[in-house]
Amino acid sequence: MLLQFFYAFASTAGFCLIFNVPRRHMISASTVGALGWTAFQYALFIGHGNVAACFFGSCVVALLSDICSRVFKDATTLFIIPGILPLVPGAGMYNxxxxxxxxxxxxxxxxxxxxxxxxxxxxxxxxxxxxxxxAIVTIKRGFFDLFRKRKNLKNINSEQ
Amino acid sequence: MINQVQKKILILALFAGEIMLKSGAEIYRVEDTVTRICKACNIPYAEVFATTTGIFVSVDEGSEHSDMHTFLKRIRNNSIDLEKISKINQFSRTFATTDLSIDEGMDLLKEINHSSQFAFLWRVLGAGMIASFFTVMLGGRLLDFIASFAIGVLTYFVTILLERLELNLFIKDFCSCALVAFLALLFVGIGLGHSTHLIIIGSIMIFLPGVSITNAVRDSLTGDLVSGLSRAMEAILVAVAIAAGVGLVLKIFGAFGGVY
Incomplete structure (x- = not known):
């Protein structure tokens, strides 16, 4: 599994080079791709089918790249595109x-x-x-807005 | 009449949108950037409609005597460049928050547009890494690793040459993948590599339409169904081109009595 992680890391780094991912994001983007592939392999290992494993791996990639884009304050695309590419079913197409x-x-x-x-x-x-x-972000923001509006109302009331 | 300042603003906004679309950004990001730039320059009414092949922008000053103006920009030649997307994303934010002048903004954009990619050698190395490590990931051995590294480097080199010829996308992928299959058969034939299948699978990973699939989903998700569909179509056509390229070579090889 560790070897698979390393291989996936290297090949995602290759995609980063081709698609010109900014240098400061290269390691994080490669890690996202490698973790996605490892999740795919793990799901296969515990006995799921190809499709379910692919779903699981892509979920991991999507989640991690969203976290990365929030942490590093950059576009999600930068992490999703190199990360998802190892999961694209090239072997299935060839067969x-x-x-x-x-x-x-x-x-x-x-x-x-x-x-x-x-x-x-x-x-x-x-x-x-x-x-x-x-949905989560909207709900969070929505709650805060509600809160803010009430606060404003209170302020207005107290001013009156 | 539209005045000179507005014209400059529009050219700036369209240029930013053009670079983003060419680099493979999602549609909503392009529309958002163009609107943001227009709004930052005090154009109250700006409406943007972008597809994968063009951008339309309508602007209005908002006063009683002003006319409505619509501009159109055709986009050709897509090549994926994630660094440009990142840079323009930051540019639109700084342009909206600080009072950068329009000319300064234009200079910045030109600088971004000409910003170089990784050096040619690095990109070729990247292609080699994708092909070789993929082969090993799927169970190849050391010789397969070496063979697919060589194939990745060579085919990526040829792809860049074909890009210079400005052939269409499908012919390009067809030729590259035919070359992949040919080289894989050749290398295995001279004893460099064990499994033709694994080498080919690893090497075609470079050309697979993963970017189109991802962008198709992300565009459809934000309601840009036209672009979503066109990108899905692109993905399907590229996949067919790859399969045809590899299949043709294998078939010819089989017809001459080879076993693949």
Whole structure:
């Protein structure tokens, strides 16, 4: 698992180089990607399917990159894009294509649908985490606003 | 009539939006930046509509005699550059909070636009790292590592050359992935590497449309459905181009009696 973490760290760092992530964020972005991949491997290890594991890994990436963007005060995209890339199902796509070349259509539909589901699960994971965070932030802000309004009302009342 | 100052403001805002879109930012971030710059320059009414291929901006002074003006900017040639997004994000904040003049802002933007990427050598090294470590991650051995590192470096080099030719996106990915498959077969053929499959899977990771998938979701989430759909379409087409590129080479190799 530790080796997997290291490999994922290195390959995410490679993505950071290609996509020109600012130098000061490179280590944190690579760590996000590596943790996402480790979560994916862990979910596979405890016996979940590819799709569920991919979902779990993407959730981890989305959450961590949101935390990072808040801590470092920079755009979330900087962390999500390099982090999510190791989870994109390249192997599934390649195997689908191989099955297609063999004219093995049964195998092709089987692997192909799993690949599409994996890509879909990345999308759903990103969507869910982002909406959840948005909801939490709005509720927090909403509560504070309510509080502030009451305070203002009180002030006005006391002035009167 | 629109006066000169407003024209300058608009050019500034559009330029900022253009750089962001070209670097692969989400739509709401672009629209937010352009609106913020316009508002910072005391244009009360500014409405922005951005898609992945263009930005529309409408502005109005808000007085009784003023006309409404609409500007349009076509965006071509996307290349992902996250540092520019980060820099312009900070630029729009400082521009809104401090009283930077428009000319100074323009100079800053030009500086950002010309800010260099990582040196060529570093980027090539990055491509090599992606390919090689991915191969190992999926269970490759030392020889596979070396072979895919070489393939990653070579294909990324070729991709940059193809970018200079300004071919369209799909042909570019098709050619690069065909080259990946060819080199993988070659390396395994001369004994450098054990598994063709693992080497190819690792090396095509560089070209996979992960960015398009991510951005498609994030755009759809904020209600920019047009851009979300177009990016999803881009992801599908790129995936098909990659599969076709690799598949073609493998098929030809098979037709000559090779076993992959």
């Amino acid at each position: 689908t294509m191989l099955a297609f070349l063999d004219s093995n259509f049964e195998k092709m539909t089987k692997i192909g649908s799993e690949t599409i589901l994996m890509a879909g699960s990345i999308a759903v994971a990103l969507l869910m985490v982002a909406s959840l965070i948005k």
